[in-house]
Amino acid sequence: MLAWFLIFLAILITFYVYRKSRKSKSIVYFPVLDSERKLCLEYINSLPTEYTIPTLPLVPLNPSTILYVQTPSQLQSILSFLESSSHIGVDIEEYRSNSYLGYICLLQLSTTNFTYLIDALSLRKEILTLKPIFMNKNITKIFHHAHNDTQWLQRDFGILCVNIFDTQLAAQSLGYKKLGLNYLWKKHCKYLMSSEYKKTMQVSRWDKRPLSQEQQNYAALDAHYMGYLMGVMGKLMSKENLEYVRRETNKICAKEFSNAVDYDKCLKVMKKNSGQAIDSQNTEIFFRIFKMRDELAQKLNYFPESVCSTTYMLFVANEKNPDVESFPKEFTNSILCKNHLNDIVQAIKTGLEIPLDISREPLGTNQQRIAKKQKRYKTFIEKYTIKKKVYDNCQIQAPDGEILCYADLKKTKWYVERQLAEIISENPQIIRLNFEPNGRGFSDVEADQMHYSKEKRNECVGCGNTTSYLRYHVVPVLYRQFFPENYKSHRSHDVVLLCSNCHQIANKHSDVFKKQIAKEYDVPLNFYSDIHKAKENIYGIRKLCISLLKNNERLPEDRKKFLENKVQIFMDENPQYNALFEGFSMNEMVNKFSKEEYCKELLKVYGEFNWKKDIGNAHGKKVVEKITDLKSFIRRWRVHFINTLQPRFLPDSWSVDHLLNSPKFK
Incomplete structure (x- = not known):
């Protein structure tokens, strides 16, 4: 009997060790060497x-150029190709749900001819041979949002980076409205990928092997267009833009x-x-x-959020x-509470003994707070203000030589490329149309037309600053977007340049006036x-369903039931959606709700609507x-702008009555 008991016990221990190894992977991390950091x-x-800046053709991703590297010999064979490259696109797929620190699962490197998917799990130690490539100052490594990737390379392999280019920082410096990689693909690479699909792929199980073909294609795509994006964006960037990206990426490296x-890290989490x-x-x-949660997560090798949610803390x-x-x-049932309940109670009592000081600033001297404020302001100036010329002042003439208007280089290029105009002068650029335009001028009033037939100065209309500025809408977009079409056209008169100081002042006065408008109407x-x-x-329900799907294996049973109950309550309180879920089980409903396209389908029960205008704040629409x-x-609004800011550098042709007296605007 004792022998059978010992065999049974051995089986149980083996099973426990197996489950434990499945739950928390044993990942090896390599430190940064001091000599390498100094170098x-x-x-x-x-x-x-x-x-x-590289000059590369736009080439769609070809599956035959994707090479999956999973053995030491395969990695060794590609090193010479990487070392001879002048530019390498880089991306990383990381997973962290079953470990404290998280770990790199896949490293994607893209050269002119090939995209290499390097298995960072099977080649954990061998990846160290890539250190010289990342440290090589003659090879530009191209990332998108380089901060996380460079930190992970340090964390996992002790790899330091030198000479990197960040396409997100480049997009910031160019003043793009969106900074996501899928937006840059759409804008420059003629490739479309929905944000929803990208998010789904980002959080997929990169730690599982074998990787699906879909995962491999997605991973390759993330690195494939990097070189082309650097080429096309780099040529659009001014010298100041490029210097800004260099400064910021050097800080990241x-x-x-x-x-x-x-303390500072906790304060950042609280503010966010x-x-x-x-x-x-x-x-x-x-x-x-x-701090308690972090120490426990480190001890158990668990991801901190699975030990206790930051929200409940x-x-x-x-x-x-x-x-x-x-x-x-949810807090009481957390792993943190089960291990440190008494310590948490004591932490609250200790915190209450401290004198109450209400402040959103970190505790410190007044000089420190002023210094931090100045640093934030300097960062804002560097990241968000426009430092290049806004107005190219390219002249467009009618066939008889009459000046019609001034436009940017892109517009004049459009006419010339289609042979609708000929170039009269290169510098300054002047083009003459080959056809008679449909009506000359935007207004029947001569004073209005004069505004468009004069050059515009690249300076703040408030104080005359010429170093950096932002666009300012005299009539807020909040209202103008709902104006009739003829009032929205040719709105450049009401979009002026202001430096950051004048912009801040104008915004404050604008907010006060909006409150007055809100009260009046x-x-x-x-x-x-x-x-x-x-x-x-x-x-909100979709977010719960994504949590159910993503963390299904790790969620406690009572938490799972709580979330499923919320989904059911939502369905009970919203019978208008019942027809779309008829006959669905809870699992099927959770799967459907997690997909953004299905959520949009549900909203169609309210009829057709404009996602951009009808979903957001409806104040402007109701006022109009x-x-x-x-x-x-x-x-x-124009009078309010003049009276509150008192701009000293407005063009002479700028008028509060612009286009308002024209018969075209009734």
């Missing part, structure tokens, strides 16, 4: 301020990886996630609980109540339509619907 900083300081929990005022007491409580810190009964059920500033509320509710004299409304 890296020397290389960074010796880099030129500008980049060598020089930054040391650290997972240490300190807490909806309540930050004071000395809740900051101290959160810091203590946050913030709730407890903000409530400041040491009574265990006041804790949310009896439409609250934050007014949302029923369709917006329905969308918020549906997407109530306006009886649109010309007077436009004029009020």
Whole structure:
């Protein structure tokens, strides 16, 4: 009997070890060598301020050029190709749900001819042979949002980077409205991928082997277009833009990886996630609980969020109540609470002993707060203001030589390429149309037309600053987007350039005037339509369903039932959706809700609508619907702009009555 018992016990132990190894992978991490860090900083300081911009053709991704590298000999065979490349596109797929730090699963490197998918799990140690390539200052490594990728390379392999280009920073410097990689693909590479699909692929199981063909194609795509994007964006960038990207990427490369929990890190988390005022007491409580969670997660090798959700930690810190009964059920059931309940209660009591100091700033001297404010302002100036010329002042003439208007280089190029105009002068550029335009001028009033037939100065209309500026809408877009088409056309008169200081002043006065408008028309500033509320509710349920799908194996049974119950309550309270879910099981409903396209399908029960205009704040739309004299409304905003900012450098042709007296605008 004893022998059978021992065999049974051995089987149980083996099974337990197997499950434990499945739950928390044993991942090896390689530290950064001090000598390499010193050399890296020397290389960074010796880099030129500008980049060598590649000239590459736009070539769609060909599956035959994707090479999956999973053996040491395969990795060794590609090193010479990588070393001889002047530019390499880089991307990383990481997974962190079953470990404390997270770990790189796949490293994608793209050269002119091939895209290599390097298996970072099977080649954990061998990847160290790539160190010289990432440290080579003559090879430009091209990332998108390089901060995370460079930090992960340091964390996992002790790999430091020198001479990198970041397409996200490039997009920022060019003033793009969106900075996502799929937006850049659409804009420059003629390739479309929905944000929803990209997010789904980003959070897929990159730790599982074998990788699906879909995962391999997606991973290759992330790195494939990097070289082309650098080429096309680099040629659009000014010298100042390129210098800005160089400065920022050098900072990213020089930054040391650290997972240490300190006061500043906790404060950043609070500022990002807490909806309540930050004071000395809740900051101290959160810091203590946050540190507890980090130590426990590290000990168990669990991802910190699976030990306890940051949301519930913030709730407890903000409530400041040491009574265990006041804790949310989800917090009490967490791994953190089960291990450190008494310590959490003591942390709250200790935090309450600190004198209450209500402040959203980090605790410190007044000089430190001023210095941080100045640093934030400097970062804003560098990232968001326009430093290149906004107005190219290219002249467009009618066939008889009459000046019609001034336009940008892109517009004149469009006419010339289609042989609709001929170039009269290169510098300054003047083109003459080969056809008689359909009506000369935008207005029957001579004073209005004069505004378009004069050059525009690249300077702040408020103070005359010529170094950096932002566009400012005199009549806010909040209202103008709902104007009739003839009032929206030729709106450049009401879009002026302001430096950051004048822009801030104008915005403050504009906000005050909006409140006055809201009161006059009896439409609250934050007014949302029923369709917006329905969308918020549906997407709230979608978030729960994604959590159910993504964390299904790790969620406690009671938490899973709680989330499923919320889905059922939503269905019970919204019978208008029942027909679309008839006969569906809970699992089928969860799967459907997790897909964005299906959520959009649900919203169609409210009829056709414009996603851009009808989903957001409806204040502007409701005000415009109530306006009886649109010309007077436009004029009020222009007068308000003149009176509050008192701009000294407006063009002479700028007028509060611009286009308002023309018969074309009735």
